[in-house]
Amino acid sequence: MKFLSEKNPDQQRTFEIINEGLSKKAVIVLMVCCRVIYEGRARSKLASGDRMIIIKSDGSFMIHQDRNLEPVNWQPPKSQCKASLKKGIMYIEGKRRNPPERLEVEIHNTYIASYFNGEDSKDLELTGYEENMRELVFENPEIIEEGFRPSNREYSTPNGFIDVLGKDKNGNLMVIELKSRRAGINAVKQLKKYLDCFSDHKEFVRGILVAPSITGDAEELLEEYKLEYKSLEPPREFGNDKNLTLDFFNQADSKNY
Amino acid sequence: MKFLSEKNPDQQRTFEIINEGLSKKAVIVLMVCCRVIYEGRARSKLASGDRMIIIKSDGSFMIHQDRNLEPVNWQPPKSQCKASLKKGIMYIEGKRRNPPERLEVEIHNTYIASYFNGEDSKDLELTGYEENMRELVFENPEIIEEGFRPSNREYSTPNGFIDVLGKDKNGNLMVIELKSRRAGINAVKQLKKYLDCFSDHKEFVRGILVAPSITGDAEELLEEYKLEYKSLEPPREFGNDKNLTLDFFNQADSKNY
DNA sequence: CACTAGATCTCGTGT
DNA sequence: ACACGAGGTCTAGTG
Numbered sequence: 001m002k003f004l005s006e007k008n009p010d011q012q013r014t015f016e017i018i019n020e021g022l023s024k025k026a027v028i029v030l031m032v033c034c035r036v037i038y039e040g041r042a043r044s045k046l047a048s049g050d051r052m053i054i055i056k057s058d059g060s061f062m063i064h065q066d067r068n069l070e071p072v073n074w075q076p077p078k079s080q081c082k083a084s085l086k087k088g089i090m091y092i093e094g095k096r097r098n099p100p101e102r103l104e105v106e107i108h109n110t111y112i113a114s115y116f117n118g119e120d121s122k123d124l125e126l127t128g129y130e131e132n133m134r135e136l137v138f139e140n141p142e143i144i145e146e147g148f149r150p151s152n153r154e155y156s157t158p159n160g161f162i163d164v165l166g167k168d169k170n171g172n173l174m175v176i177e178l179k180s181r182r183a184g185i186n187a188v189k190q191l192k193k194y195l196d197c198f199s200d201h202k203e204f205v206r207g208i209l210v211a212p213s214i215t216g217d218a219e220e221l222l223e224e225y226k227l228e229y230k231s232l233e234p235p236r237e238f239g240n241d242k243n244l245t246l247d248f249f250n251q252a253d254s255k256n257y
Numbered sequence: 258m259k260f261l262s263e264k265n266p267d268q269q270r271t272f273e274i275i276n277e278g279l280s281k282k283a284v285i286v287l288m289v290c291c292r293v294i295y296e297g298r299a300r301s302k303l304a305s306g307d308r309m310i311i312i313k314s315d316g317s318f319m320i321h322q323d324r325n326l327e328p329v330n331w332q333p334p335k336s337q338c339k340a341s342l343k344k345g346i347m348y349i350e351g352k353r354r355n356p357p358e359r360l361e362v363e364i365h366n367t368y369i370a371s372y373f374n375g376e377d378s379k380d381l382e383l384t385g386y387e388e389n390m391r392e393l394v395f396e397n398p399e400i401i402e403e404g405f406r407p408s409n410r411e412y413s414t415p416n417g418f419i420d421v422l423g424k425d426k427n428g429n430l431m432v433i434e435l436k437s438r439r440a441g442i443n444a445v446k447q448l449k450k451y452l453d454c455f456s457d458h459k460e461f462v463r464g465i466l467v468a469p470s471i472t473g474d475a476e477e478l479l480e481e482y483k484l485e486y487k488s489l490e491p492p493r494e495f496g497n498d499k500n501l502t503l504d505f506f507n508q509a510d511s512k513n514y
Numbered sequence: 515c516a517c518t519a520g521a522t523c524t525c526g527t528g529t
Numbered sequence: 530a531c532a533c534g535a536g537g538t539c540t541a542g543t544g
C-alpha cells in the first residue's frame with residue numbers, strides 16, 4: 001500500500017501505524033496532542049499541546065507547532081526512531097550517538113495518523129549565478145572555445161536539465177554543465193548522467209564542466225570519464241540580476257492580478 | 258470541525274480542501290505528486306515527484322521530500338498563500354513582497370489532503386545557550402578565574418560586540434569570547450579582532466576564549482596570538498523551576514530505562 | 515523597517 | 530569522523 005491514513009486511532013492503533021510506517025520506510029505524519037522533552041546539544045521541554053509530528057525514512061524527526069517555518073523540536077537524519085507503549089501511553093523516541101541526543105514525545109491523543117510511501121528521485125536544481133554564467137556563454141560563446149555554437153539552454157533529458165547544449169566547430173554535440181563555485185565530483189557525475197542520455201547517439205558527444213575551479217577528485221574523475229574542464233569565473237555584477245528579478249515580479253503581478 | 262482528511266481527492270476537491278483550511282487558519286498537509294518552481298533570493302526548480310506540502314496559518318509554506326530535515330523549497334511566515342485551478346491543474350502559490358519571492362507548486366495528483374486546527378498556547382523552554390553561559394559568568398565570576406570581575410556584557414567595539422568585558426585581580430583588562438559549542442579558528446580570529454581595538458591601550462589586555470572545547474587549529478592559533486582558553490560547559494538548568502525540571506527529567510529517564 | 519548575532523543551526527565538501 | 534563554509538539560512542532581539 002502506498003499510503004494509509006486513519007482518524008482518531010487509539011493508542012494501540014497509533015502504535016501499530018507508526019511501526020508499520022517505520023518498517024515500510026515511509027514518511028509518517030501524525031497530528032497529536034503531546035508533550036516533548038529534548039536533551040542533547042542543548043536541553044528543552046515543551047508542555048502539552050496540539051502538534052504535527054513527521055518522521056522520515058532517513059531518520060529525520062520533527063515536531064511542528066502551528067507557527068514558524070522551523071520545527072520546535074527535531075532530531076537530524078540518521079537518528080534512530082522508535083515507538084513504545086508504556087502503561088497505555090504512547091512514546092516516540094528519537095536518539096543518536098554522536099553527539100548523544102534524545103528526543104522524547106509523549107502522546108496523549110492522536111487525531112490523525114498516516115504514512116506515505118512516495119517516489120521521488122529528483123533533486124533540486126538551484127540556479128543563482130549559474131544563470132548569469134549561462135547568459136555569458138550565450139552572449140560570448142567563444143569564451144568556451146573558438147567556434148562553439150550554443151543551441152539550447154535548460155535542455156530537458158530524463159536525467160534532468162542540461163545547462164547548455166551546443167556544437168563545436170566540427171559539428172560535435174557538446175553538453176555543458178555550469179557551476180558557479182568550485183566543482184566537486186558530484187558535478188562530474190551529473191555531467192556523466194547527462195551524457196548517458198546520448199549513449200545511442202552515433203557520433204561522439206563531448207562533455208564540458210565549466211566552473212571557476214575544480215577539486216582534485218573531480219579532475220581525476222573527469223579524466224576517467226573522458227570529459228573536459230573549462231575554467232570560467234561567474235560574472236558577479238548583480239545590478240542586472242536585480243532588474244531581471246523585478247521584471248519577473250512585475251510580469252507575475254500583471255499576470256495574476 | 259477540528260480536522261479533516263481525505264484520500265485521493267480529485268483536483269477540484271483538493272482545491273476546496275485547501276481553501277477550507279486556509280479560511281479556517283488551520284495547518285494544511287498534502288501528500289502529492291508535484292513539481293516546484295521558486296524565484297526570489299535565488300532560483301530553483303524541482304522536477305516531478307512525490308512530496309509533502311505543509312501550509313501553516315502564519316503563512317509558512319514548505320515542501321518536504323522524503324529525505325533531509327529541511328524542506329526542499331519553502332516560503333517564510335507571513336507569505337501569502339493561495340490555490341488556483343487552471344485548465345484542470347491545481348497550483349499553489351506562496352508569495353511575499355520583501356524580498357520579492359514566489360514559490361509555485363504544480364500538483365499532478367493528490368494522495369492525501371488534510372487540515373488540522375489544533376490548540377497550542379505553550380512555548381518551548383530552552384537552555385544550554387551562550388546566553389546562559391553569560392549569565393553564569395556574571396553570577397559566578399570565579400568560574401573564569403579567582404578574582405575576575407566582569408563589568409560589561411555586549412560591550413560595543415568597532416569590530417563588533419564583546420561578549421563579556423572585565424578585569425582580573427591585578428586590574429588587567431580581560432576580553433572574553435563565549436561559545437556554547439566547540440570553538441574553531443573563527444572564534445579565535447574573532448577574539449583577536451576585539452583585542453585589536455585595544456592596540457593603543459597602554460596596559461596588557463588579556464583575551465580568553467571560553468567554550469566547552471576547541472579544535473586543534475584553534476589551540477595553535479590561540480598560542481600564536483598569545484590568547485588563553487578556559488573550558489566551560491553551558492549551564493543546562495531551566496529558568497525558575499530548577500528542581501522541578503530535574504525531577505521531570507529524572508522521572509522521564511527512570512521511566513524509560 | 516533595517517541590522518546583528520546565535521543556532522540542538524543544516525547541509526555539503528574536503529581532509 | 531572532524532573541520533569549515535555557505536545558506537533563498539531562520540529567528541529573536543534592538544534601534
